[in-house]
Amino acid sequence: KTTRAIVLDEKRNTQLRLAAVAAMGLDDSPDTDALMQITIGKSTLLRDESLRSLIGAHFEADDQERLIKLAKQHTSTAPAIKRILGQQFTSDRPASTDTATWLKRLDALPGRGDATVGERIFFNQKIALCSHCHQVNERGTRVGPDLTHIGRGSSRARILEAILQPNKEVSPYLRPWVITMKDGTVHTGIAMRRGGNAEVYLGIDGKEIRLDKRQIKTKTEGHHSLMPEGLAHTMTLNELRDLIAFLMKSR
Numbered sequence: 001k002t003t004r005a006i007v008l009d010e011k012r013n014t015q016l017r018l019a020a021v022a023a024m025g026l027d028d029s030p031d032t033d034a035l036m037q038i039t040i041g042k043s044t045l046l047r048d049e050s051l052r053s054l055i056g057a058h059f060e061a062d063d064q065e066r067l068i069k070l071a072k073q074h075t076s077t078a079p080a081i082k083r084i085l086g087q088q089f090t091s092d093r094p095a096s097t098d099t100a101t102w103l104k105r106l107d108a109l110p111g112r113g114d115a116t117v118g119e120r121i122f123f124n125q126k127i128a129l130c131s132h133c134h135q136v137n138e139r140g141t142r143v144g145p146d147l148t149h150i151g152r153g154s155s156r157a158r159i160l161e162a163i164l165q166p167n168k169e170v171s172p173y174l175r176p177w178v179i180t181m182k183d184g185t186v187h188t189g190i191a192m193r194r195g196g197n198a199e200v201y202l203g204i205d206g207k208e209i210r211l212d213k214r215q216i217k218t219k220t221e222g223h224h225s226l227m228p229e230g231l232a233h234t235m236t237l238n239e240l241r242d243l244i245a246f247l248m249k250s251r
Helices: 003-008 014-024 032-039 044-053 061-073 075-084 099-107 115-122 156-164 237-249
Strands: 176-181 186-195 198-203 208-212 216-221
Touching: 003 014, 003 032, 014 032, 014 044, 014 115, 032 044, 032 061, 044 075, 044 115, 061 075, 099 156, 099 237, 115 237, 156 237, 176 198, 186 208
Parallel strands: none
Antiparallel strands: 176 186, 176 216, 186 198, 198 208
Protein backbone atom coordinates (compact mmCIF):
# COMPACT_ATOMS: atom_id res chain seq x y z
CA LYS A 1 0.00 0.00 0.00
CA THR A 2 1.00 3.62 -0.46
CA THR A 3 2.08 5.69 2.52
CA ARG A 4 -1.21 7.60 2.36
CA ALA A 5 -3.23 4.39 2.44
CA ILE A 6 -1.31 3.15 5.49
CA VAL A 7 -1.75 6.46 7.29
CA LEU A 8 -5.52 6.45 6.80
CA ASP A 9 -6.09 2.73 7.46
CA GLU A 10 -7.48 2.57 11.01
CA LYS A 11 -7.09 -1.22 11.03
CA ARG A 12 -3.34 -0.95 10.66
CA ASN A 13 -0.93 -1.23 13.59
CA THR A 14 -0.55 2.16 15.28
CA GLN A 15 3.26 2.06 15.24
CA LEU A 16 3.23 1.40 11.50
CA ARG A 17 0.86 4.30 10.96
CA LEU A 18 3.04 6.55 13.11
CA ALA A 19 6.08 5.65 11.03
CA ALA A 20 4.11 6.41 7.86
CA VAL A 21 2.94 9.77 9.22
CA ALA A 22 6.55 10.64 10.14
CA ALA A 23 7.66 9.62 6.65
CA MET A 24 5.11 11.99 5.14
CA GLY A 25 6.78 14.81 7.04
CA LEU A 26 10.01 14.26 5.08
CA ASP A 27 8.31 15.61 1.97
CA ASP A 28 8.77 19.30 1.24
CA SER A 29 5.08 19.37 0.31
CA PRO A 30 3.43 16.84 2.64
CA ASP A 31 -0.01 15.40 1.97
CA THR A 32 -1.99 18.06 3.84
CA ASP A 33 -5.35 16.39 3.29
CA ALA A 34 -4.32 13.02 4.74
CA LEU A 35 -2.48 14.57 7.66
CA MET A 36 -5.38 16.88 8.46
CA GLN A 37 -7.66 13.82 8.58
CA ILE A 38 -5.36 12.27 11.17
CA THR A 39 -5.46 15.38 13.37
CA ILE A 40 -9.18 14.92 14.01
CA GLY A 41 -8.86 11.23 14.89
CA LYS A 42 -8.99 9.75 18.37
CA SER A 43 -5.32 8.85 18.70
CA THR A 44 -3.28 11.49 20.51
CA LEU A 45 -0.04 9.93 19.29
CA LEU A 46 -1.11 10.08 15.65
CA ARG A 47 -2.46 13.60 16.08
CA ASP A 48 0.80 14.88 17.54
CA GLU A 49 2.88 13.13 14.86
CA SER A 50 0.70 14.57 12.09
CA LEU A 51 1.12 18.08 13.54
CA ARG A 52 4.89 17.65 13.30
CA SER A 53 4.63 16.39 9.73
CA LEU A 54 2.44 19.37 8.77
CA ILE A 55 5.28 21.82 9.46
CA GLY A 56 5.96 23.61 6.20
CA ALA A 57 2.75 22.41 4.53
CA HIS A 58 0.51 24.70 2.49
CA PHE A 59 -2.83 25.45 4.11
CA GLU A 60 -6.06 26.75 2.67
CA ALA A 61 -8.13 29.12 4.80
CA ASP A 62 -10.50 26.36 5.91
CA ASP A 63 -7.52 24.21 7.00
CA GLN A 64 -6.29 27.03 9.22
CA GLU A 65 -9.75 27.35 10.74
CA ARG A 66 -9.82 23.62 11.46
CA LEU A 67 -6.44 23.85 13.16
CA ILE A 68 -7.53 26.78 15.32
CA LYS A 69 -10.65 24.85 16.30
CA LEU A 70 -8.51 21.80 17.12
CA ALA A 71 -6.28 23.92 19.38
CA LYS A 72 -9.36 25.00 21.33
CA GLN A 73 -10.65 21.42 21.62
CA HIS A 74 -7.29 19.96 22.66
CA THR A 75 -5.34 22.70 24.44
CA SER A 76 -2.24 20.49 24.62
CA THR A 77 -1.95 20.80 20.83
CA ALA A 78 -1.97 24.62 20.89
CA PRO A 79 1.85 25.07 20.86
CA ALA A 80 2.30 22.66 17.94
CA ILE A 81 -0.51 24.33 16.00
CA LYS A 82 0.93 27.79 16.62
CA ARG A 83 4.23 26.47 15.27
CA ILE A 84 2.53 25.22 12.10
CA LEU A 85 0.81 28.58 11.60
CA GLY A 86 4.06 30.48 12.06
CA GLN A 87 3.06 31.97 15.41
CA GLN A 88 5.16 32.35 18.55
CA PHE A 89 4.84 29.22 20.67
CA THR A 90 7.89 29.40 22.95
CA SER A 91 7.22 32.56 24.96
CA ASP A 92 7.99 32.79 28.68
CA ARG A 93 10.63 30.07 28.61
CA PRO A 94 13.58 30.24 31.02
CA ALA A 95 17.00 31.50 29.99
CA SER A 96 19.14 28.87 28.27
CA THR A 97 21.57 29.04 31.19
CA ASP A 98 18.87 28.12 33.72
CA THR A 99 18.81 24.35 33.31
CA ALA A 100 17.20 23.80 36.71
CA THR A 101 14.13 25.87 35.84
CA TRP A 102 13.82 24.11 32.48
CA LEU A 103 13.82 20.77 34.30
CA LYS A 104 11.09 21.99 36.64
CA ARG A 105 8.99 23.00 33.63
CA LEU A 106 9.44 19.59 32.06
CA ASP A 107 8.68 17.78 35.31
CA ALA A 108 5.50 19.82 35.76
CA LEU A 109 4.04 18.50 32.50
CA PRO A 110 1.32 15.86 32.86
CA GLY A 111 2.29 12.25 32.19
CA ARG A 112 5.81 11.03 31.50
CA GLY A 113 8.31 11.34 28.71
CA ASP A 114 7.82 8.83 25.88
CA ALA A 115 11.09 7.45 24.53
CA THR A 116 9.38 6.03 21.44
CA VAL A 117 8.06 9.47 20.52
CA GLY A 118 11.47 10.91 21.38
CA GLU A 119 13.11 8.61 18.85
CA ARG A 120 10.93 10.00 16.07
CA ILE A 121 11.77 13.52 17.22
CA PHE A 122 15.50 12.70 17.18
CA PHE A 123 15.24 11.72 13.52
CA ASN A 124 12.76 14.45 12.55
CA GLN A 125 14.00 16.67 9.73
CA LYS A 126 12.03 19.79 10.71
CA ILE A 127 12.53 20.10 14.46
CA ALA A 128 15.37 19.20 16.85
CA LEU A 129 17.56 18.15 13.85
CA CYS A 130 19.62 15.82 16.06
CA SER A 131 20.25 13.24 13.35
CA HIS A 132 21.82 15.90 11.10
CA CYS A 133 24.98 15.59 13.20
CA HIS A 134 24.55 12.60 15.52
CA GLN A 135 23.98 8.87 15.25
CA VAL A 136 22.11 6.41 17.45
CA ASN A 137 22.63 2.75 16.61
CA GLU A 138 24.40 3.73 13.37
CA ARG A 139 21.40 5.72 12.15
CA GLY A 140 21.91 9.41 11.47
CA THR A 141 24.92 11.46 10.37
CA ARG A 142 28.35 11.12 11.95
CA VAL A 143 29.60 14.62 12.65
CA GLY A 144 29.17 15.14 16.39
CA PRO A 145 29.52 12.45 19.06
CA ASP A 146 27.70 9.14 18.66
CA LEU A 147 24.81 9.23 21.14
CA THR A 148 23.98 5.53 21.16
CA HIS A 149 25.00 5.12 24.80
CA ILE A 150 24.79 8.68 26.07
CA GLY A 151 22.31 7.65 28.76
CA ARG A 152 24.96 5.52 30.47
CA GLY A 153 26.99 8.36 31.89
CA SER A 154 24.74 11.40 31.63
CA SER A 155 21.91 12.73 33.77
CA ARG A 156 18.77 14.34 32.39
CA ALA A 157 20.14 17.70 33.52
CA ARG A 158 23.43 17.13 31.70
CA ILE A 159 21.70 16.18 28.45
CA LEU A 160 19.32 19.12 28.69
CA GLU A 161 22.20 21.49 29.37
CA ALA A 162 24.03 20.23 26.26
CA ILE A 163 20.93 20.98 24.17
CA LEU A 164 20.42 24.41 25.70
CA GLN A 165 24.08 25.46 25.74
CA PRO A 166 25.94 23.63 22.97
CA ASN A 167 28.92 25.97 23.25
CA LYS A 168 29.46 25.56 27.00
CA GLU A 169 31.81 22.60 26.62
CA VAL A 170 33.31 21.78 23.23
CA SER A 171 35.91 19.02 23.09
CA PRO A 172 39.06 20.12 21.25
CA TYR A 173 38.69 17.29 18.72
CA LEU A 174 35.17 18.50 17.85
CA ARG A 175 36.07 22.13 17.24
CA PRO A 176 35.32 23.20 13.68
CA TRP A 177 37.95 24.62 11.37
CA VAL A 178 37.25 27.20 8.69
CA ILE A 179 39.60 26.69 5.74
CA THR A 180 39.93 29.23 2.95
CA MET A 181 41.51 28.02 -0.26
CA LYS A 182 43.64 30.07 -2.63
CA ASP A 183 40.81 30.02 -5.19
CA GLY A 184 38.47 31.65 -2.65
CA THR A 185 36.39 28.63 -1.71
CA VAL A 186 35.68 28.15 1.99
CA HIS A 187 35.20 24.85 3.81
CA THR A 188 34.08 24.15 7.38
CA GLY A 189 34.72 20.87 9.12
CA ILE A 190 36.26 18.92 11.96
CA ALA A 191 39.91 17.92 11.48
CA MET A 192 40.29 14.20 10.89
CA ARG A 193 43.75 13.46 9.58
CA ARG A 194 46.72 14.94 7.80
CA GLY A 195 49.30 13.20 5.65
CA GLY A 196 51.48 14.04 2.69
CA ASN A 197 49.95 16.92 0.77
CA ALA A 198 46.40 16.26 1.97
CA GLU A 199 44.27 17.30 4.91
CA VAL A 200 40.93 15.63 5.58
CA TYR A 201 38.02 17.21 7.42
CA LEU A 202 34.55 15.99 8.29
CA GLY A 203 31.96 18.39 6.90
CA ILE A 204 28.70 19.32 8.58
CA ASP A 205 26.91 16.96 6.18
CA GLY A 206 28.90 14.00 7.50
CA LYS A 207 30.99 13.71 4.34
CA GLU A 208 34.78 13.87 4.22
CA ILE A 209 36.42 16.93 2.71
CA ARG A 210 39.84 16.16 1.25
CA LEU A 211 41.96 19.24 0.62
CA ASP A 212 45.32 19.81 -1.00
CA LYS A 213 47.19 21.62 1.76
CA ARG A 214 49.36 23.35 -0.83
CA GLN A 215 46.22 25.18 -1.97
CA ILE A 216 45.16 26.27 1.53
CA LYS A 217 45.38 30.01 2.12
CA THR A 218 44.21 30.29 5.75
CA LYS A 219 42.90 28.06 8.54
CA THR A 220 41.03 29.22 11.62
CA GLU A 221 40.05 27.00 14.52
CA GLY A 222 36.68 27.79 16.04
CA HIS A 223 35.82 27.46 19.71
CA HIS A 224 32.12 26.94 19.20
CA SER A 225 30.09 23.83 18.52
CA LEU A 226 28.76 22.95 15.09
CA MET A 227 25.48 22.33 16.93
CA PRO A 228 23.47 25.55 16.66
CA GLU A 229 21.94 27.26 19.65
CA GLY A 230 18.18 27.46 20.00
CA LEU A 231 17.23 23.94 18.95
CA ALA A 232 15.14 23.58 22.12
CA HIS A 233 12.97 26.38 20.78
CA THR A 234 12.05 24.36 17.69
CA MET A 235 10.23 21.91 19.99
CA THR A 236 7.27 22.01 22.32
CA LEU A 237 8.10 21.24 25.95
CA ASN A 238 6.46 17.82 25.60
CA GLU A 239 8.66 17.05 22.60
CA LEU A 240 11.77 18.15 24.45
CA ARG A 241 10.86 15.88 27.37
CA ASP A 242 10.26 12.96 24.99
CA LEU A 243 13.60 13.56 23.25
CA ILE A 244 15.45 13.48 26.56
CA ALA A 245 13.58 10.30 27.53
CA PHE A 246 14.87 8.68 24.31
CA LEU A 247 18.45 9.79 24.92
CA MET A 248 18.33 8.58 28.51
CA LYS A 249 17.10 5.21 27.26
CA SER A 250 20.11 4.95 24.93
CA ARG A 251 22.23 2.90 27.28
